[in-house]
Amino acid sequence: MTSIQSLSLPLILANKDLIGQGKTGSGKTAAFGLGIINKLDIKSFKPQSIVICPTRELAEQVAEEVRRLARKVSNVKVITLCGGSPLVPQIASLRHRTHVIVGTPGRIEEHLRKDTLDLNGINMLVLDEADRMLDMGFQESIEKIVLKLPLKRQTLLFSATFPEEINIIASNIMNNPIKVKSESVHKEKTIKQFFYKTNSFEDRMIALRILLSKRKLESVLVFCNTKKETKEVANELNNFGHYALAIHGDLDQRDRDQSLIRFTNKSASVLVATDVAARGLDIDSLDMVVNYKIAHNPEIHIHRIGRTGRAGRVGIACTLCSDKEVRKIEEWDFDEYSENFFDDLPSHDYLSKPPKKPAMITIKIDGGKKQKLRPGDIVGGVTGDGLIGGDKIGKIHVANNWSYVAVRTDIAKDVLRKIKSDRLKGKNFRARILS
Numbered sequence: 369m370t371s372i373q374s375l376s377l378p379l380i381l382a383n384k385d386l387i388g389q390g391k392t393g394s395g396k397t398a399a400f401g402l403g404i405i406n407k408l409d410i411k412s413f414k415p416q417s418i419v420i421c422p423t424r425e426l427a428e429q430v431a432e433e434v435r436r437l438a439r440k441v442s443n444v445k446v447i448t449l450c451g452g453s454p455l456v457p458q459i460a461s462l463r464h465r466t467h468v469i470v471g472t473p474g475r476i477e478e479h480l481r482k483d484t485l486d487l488n489g490i491n492m493l494v495l496d497e498a499d500r501m502l503d504m505g506f507q508e509s510i511e512k513i514v515l516k517l518p519l520k521r522q523t524l525l526f527s528a529t530f531p532e533e534i535n536i537i538a539s540n541i542m543n544n545p546i547k548v549k550s551e552s553v554h555k556e557k558t559i560k561q562f563f564y565k566t567n568s569f570e571d572r573m574i575a576l577r578i579l580l581s582k583r584k585l586e587s588v589l590v591f592c593n594t595k596k597e598t599k600e601v602a603n604e605l606n607n608f609g610h611y612a613l614a615i616h617g618d619l620d621q622r623d624r625d626q627s628l629i630r631f632t633n634k635s636a637s638v639l640v641a642t643d644v645a646a647r648g649l650d651i652d653s654l655d656m657v658v659n660y661k662i663a664h665n666p667e668i669h670i671h672r673i674g675r676t677g678r679a680g681r682v683g684i685a686c687t688l689c690s691d692k693e694v695r696k697i698e699e700w701d702f703d704e705y706s707e708n709f710f711d712d713l714p715s716h717d718y719l720s721k722p723p724k725k726p727a728m729i730t731i732k733i734d735g736g737k738k739q740k741l742r743p744g745d746i747v748g749g750v751t752g753d754g755l756i757g758g759d760k761i762g763k764i765h766v767a768n769n770w771s772y773v774a775v776r777t778d779i780a781k782d783v784l785r786k787i788k789s790d791r792l793k794g795k796n797f798r799a800r801i802l803s
Contacts, residue, residue, distance in 0.1 A: 572688050
């Protein structure tokens with residue numbers, strides 16, 4: 369078990385209210401997920417646990433983890449209630465009954481207003497990434513949701529940081545909570561930080577292109593501070609031949625999902641995001657983080673760079689900063705997490721080198737769980753004649769009505785032909801390469 373799991377799980381199973389502090393990737397989802405499953409009455413098809421998350425991406429990730437943990441328990445129903453998705457299908461799913469609700473505050477509150485969600489049977493409330501929900505202004509929504517919950521329940525609150533508002537919320541909604549704090553998910557000095565002085569947009573973009581061209585890494589996460597900046601940086605990188613995607617609040621859910629799938633399956637090498645959009649992303653092998661603009665405070669900065677250097681690897685974090693911002697950074701204390709270097713940019717000669725081309729390409733198939741399509745069907749249809757080996761296939765993601773399969777670039781057209789020619793369960797599925 370991870371530190372947060374060993375500290376919190378015994379208390380969760382003992383039905384104690386708990387406040388847990390742990391960074392992204394510390395394993396807290398498995399801790400409260402096991403607690404949820406342990407308390408479920410499978411025969412009672414009504415919401416018994418509710419997990420509130422700040423973003424759609426984190427809610428989807430949590431729901432998938434709970435389903436994975438419950439795979440040995442028959443007929444566990446988990447529903448996600450998030451904005452950006454149609455309301456009517458969610459209402460229909462709720463009518464078919466469920467055990468676990470995972471969602472964002474705004475959409476959960478909307479269902480309560482419309483009287484399409486009954487929380488009278490809830491015995492566990494989980495607030496995940498509570499600090500981020502406060503940052504995003506969800507305190508009032510959370511308070512309204514809590515008013516609809518039974519007083520007799522277990523409440524778990526997890527947060528990466530502990531602003532004073534956390535204690536205020538805890539005192540209002542929890543019963544003698546026990547506080548636990550996990551160790552950092554990174555061993556000391558597992559992240560090498562490099563700081564580069566840049567000022568104008570042009571300087572920053574040149575610096576970013578140099579860093580990407582020099583290192584030629586498979587997966588780089590670039591942080592911006594605004595949605596507008598995110599779009600501009602991704603567009604500019606693509607103009608110079610880089611394989612970049614952006615996620616921000618203006619994208620609809622399908623486009624966000626597709627971007628994340630393409631990035632995690634290595635068919636795009638750069639993801640540009642704001643802190644809000646990147647919250648909850650679970651990417652195990654992130655090669656480098658770049659702060660295109662510095663974070664607003666050291667806690668957010670540490671949260672950003674903590675996405676690299678996991679599982680014993682040495683991570684790289686590069687920060688572009690103006691002369692004025694250097695003084696601010698020098699006041700931040702990073703000694704526990706990283707080795708820090710103020711460095712000169714590598715040579716501009718790297719700008720003439722072609723960007724690294726992703727090894728994989730993503731194919732989208734117009735068929736998913738509702739069409740009884742499974743990952744094994746896709747693998748079998750592609751490799752069945754022995755002409756394409758299984759090692760040429762990467763990650764497969766099957767959603768309700770779509771599936772995504774990553775394949776090596778050199779065989780993408782052959783795979784596309786096979787999928788279109790009745791090779792999946794003897795059925796004809798439309799498919800296309802995402803670009």
